[in-house]
Amino acid sequence: MHKLFYYLLPAALIACLSGCARPEAGDPATGAATSVASNYQDAYRPQFHFTPRANWMNDPNGMVYLDGEYHLFYQYYPDSTVWGPMHWGHAVSEDLVRWEELPIALYPDSLGYIFSGSAVIDHDNTSGFGTGGQAPMVAIFTYHDPEKARAGATDVESQAIAYSLDRGRSWTKYAGNPVIPNPGDQRDFRDPKVIWHADSESWVMVLAARDRLQFYGSPDLKNWTYLSEFGRQYGTHAGVWECPDLFPMTVEETGETKWVAIQNINPGGPNGGSGTAYYVGDFDGKTFTIDPRFARDVTGERAVWLDHGRDNYAGVTWSNVPAEDGRRLFIGWMSNWDYANLVPTEKWRSATTLLRRLTLHRTEAGYRVYSQPVRELHDLRRESFPVAARDTLLSGNFTGPASAPASPPLAELELSFLLTEGRQADFGVELFNDHGDRYRIGYDGTKNAYYSDRTRAGATNFSDKFDATIAQAPRLATGDTVRLYLYLDVASAELFADGGATVMTEIFFPERALTELRVYGTENGVAFLGGTAHRLGSIWGGSDQ
Numbered sequence: 067m068h069k070l071f072y073y074l075l076p077a078a079l080i081a082c083l084s085g086c087a088r089p090e091a092g093d094p095a096t097g098a099a100t101s102v103a104s105n106y107q108d109a110y111r112p113q114f115h116f117t118p119r120a121n122w123m124n125d126p127n128g129m130v131y132l133d134g135e136y137h138l139f140y141q142y143y144p145d146s147t148v149w150g151p152m153h154w155g156h157a158v159s160e161d162l163v164r165w166e167e168l169p170i171a172l173y174p175d176s177l178g179y180i181f182s183g184s185a186v187i188d189h190d191n192t193s194g195f196g197t198g199g200q201a202p203m204v205a206i207f208t209y210h211d212p213e214k215a216r217a218g219a220t221d222v223e224s225q226a227i228a229y230s231l232d233r234g235r236s237w238t239k240y241a242g243n244p245v246i247p248n249p250g251d252q253r254d255f256r257d258p259k260v261i262w263h264a265d266s267e268s269w270v271m272v273l274a275a276r277d278r279l280q281f282y283g284s285p286d287l288k289n290w291t292y293l294s295e296f297g298r299q300y301g302t303h304a305g306v307w308e309c310p311d312l313f314p315m316t317v318e319e320t321g322e323t324k325w326v327a328i329q330n331i332n333p334g335g336p337n338g339g340s341g342t343a344y345y346v347g348d349f350d351g352k353t354f355t356i357d358p359r360f361a362r363d364v365t366g367e368r369a370v371w372l373d374h375g376r377d378n379y380a381g382v383t384w385s386n387v388p389a390e391d392g393r394r395l396f397i398g399w400m401s402n403w404d405y406a407n408l409v410p411t412e413k414w415r416s417a418t419t420l421l422r423r424l425t426l427h428r429t430e431a432g433y434r435v436y437s438q439p440v441r442e443l444h445d446l447r448r449e450s451f452p453v454a455a456r457d458t459l460l461s462g463n464f465t466g467p468a469s470a471p472a473s474p475p476l477a478e479l480e481l482s483f484l485l486t487e488g489r490q491a492d493f494g495v496e497l498f499n500d501h502g503d504r505y506r507i508g509y510d511g512t513k514n515a516y517y518s519d520r521t522r523a524g525a526t527n528f529s530d531k532f533d534a535t536i537a538q539a540p541r542l543a544t545g546d547t548v549r550l551y552l553y554l555d556v557a558s559a560e561l562f563a564d565g566g567a568t569v570m571t572e573i574f575f576p577e578r579a580l581t582e583l584r585v586y587g588t589e590n591g592v593a594f595l596g597g598t599a600h601r602l603g604s605i606w607g608g609s610d611q
């Protein structure tokens with residue numbers, strides 16, 4: 067048994083994190099279908115992640131920037147808290163932190179449900195949808211025909227477009243839909259992500275077709291030509307590929323341009339169920355080729371997981387981010403198809419992840435994509451506390467109000483540890499209560515891996531697959547200093563370790579308040595270098611909460 071040392075965080079932080087009152091959100095002026103009142107105080111409701119006011123959500127869709135607004139559309143079923151006929155819900159943010167939920171953007175019709183896809187601003191009006199010099203916002207999505215699906219047909223899914231001339235508030239579906247009919251033999255044929263490929267002056271679509279990526283090109287978003295496919299000899303093929311992405315990035319260390327292809331897979335994720343992998347290579351407007359210097363993951367596989375946690379899925383990146391900003395912005399769905407329909411939330415189901423900035427690095431192991439939460443989230447900081455090093459051990463009784471529904475802290479933690487002789491250390495951050503419930507996220511030196519342990523964090527029996535295993539993520543960095551950068555939001559943890567080299571996103575459902583927070587660690591193999599804890603505010607109900 068390891069002997070543990072504990073660094074307890076200041077009482078003021080814990081007490082307020084758990085129980086600070088938040089005023090009710092005002093009554094937002096939205097359309098009927100989404101105007102369900104909510105004070106965002108329900109059990110497990112995240113306080114700084116987007117959730118729909120009510121009912122079911124899954125993938126983020128059509129993320130696009132326009133005129134000061136970041137649009138987030140998402141798979142939405144307004145009539146129930148379980149998956150059903152898909153619509154595109156809609157929310158906007160001006161600051162990448164606070165979200166305003168708007169009326170539903172796209173409704174299912176006779177061609178089927180509106181599955182995942184993307185949106186672009188057609189600056190040159192190649193589609194002809196623009197009028198009076200105004201560039202249209204064009205959504206590219208999958209129609210999923212439920213009747214064909216029920217009948218066991220294979221040509222169930224096809225690609226379609228719609229446009230908006232009023233900043234995404236109202237939409238017209240193209241009369242010539244579908245723009246890419248199902249070829250007839252592809253049961254899974256969906257989730258188009260479209261980009262403008264400047265060199266070939268054409269639109270390029272990446273599509274998930276069974277367990278491959280397919281590329282299509284178009285001059286006008288209406289007429290598409292098949293270009294190529296990727297993936298047969300790469301990645302894992304244990305499940306269906308979904309929600310792809312394709313974009314160029316500048317390598318931070320060398321200034322070269324490389325292309326990144328993202329591929330989501332379900333099942334077959336790194337810790338079971340859903341997961342997101344990526345590849346680094348080149349794209350010439352037609353074909354994606356993997357770079358021989360692309361890192362292999364620890365199993366030797368030519369695909370690396372963007373996030374090793376169980377709860378980051380279907381994420382893709384924003385379109386039309388202003389050049390002067392230049393960031394590659396990513397958001398995922400914070401759940402997993404293994405249990406998404408069963409998690410014990412009542413009014414709504416599922417949240418997005420935090421918004422992340424992706425960067426591309428040339429590491430000793432090869433090219434790797436890192437993820438970091440966007441700096442705009444610092445705006446949520448309300449109070450900051452130093453977390454003392456070992457010789458200034460803090461102590462005390464940190465029990466918060468046990469009945470508070472939003473029991474675990476709203477916190478951002480920046481902590482550093484030094485691996486010392488043997489490196490056989492076990493350390494991390496623990497949320498706990500005096501009933502013996504606990505959630506841990508940390509590092510295990512015997513495995514050189516980060517881990518998330520929700521086995522004793524509360525409810526697990528709502529699904530056989532929300533199981534009792536501990537999720538693990540190989541440490542990709544090699545230095546002696548381990549940096550844990552962590553966001554905790556009621557029922558979720560997002561770990562960005564070693565500057566974003568290894569990422570884990572996990573949700574959990576404490577039945578009794580986990581009101582206390584501490585940094586734990588073994589006596590040997592590690593020295594705690596200290597850090598900072600920030601109490602964060604809520605994004606619902608006023609900027610100062």
Ligand code: FRU
Nearest residue numbers: 125141152181182308309380
């Ligand atoms: C991914 C996914 C997509 C599909 C959508 C349906 O989570 O299965 O492939 O378009 O969800 O809601």
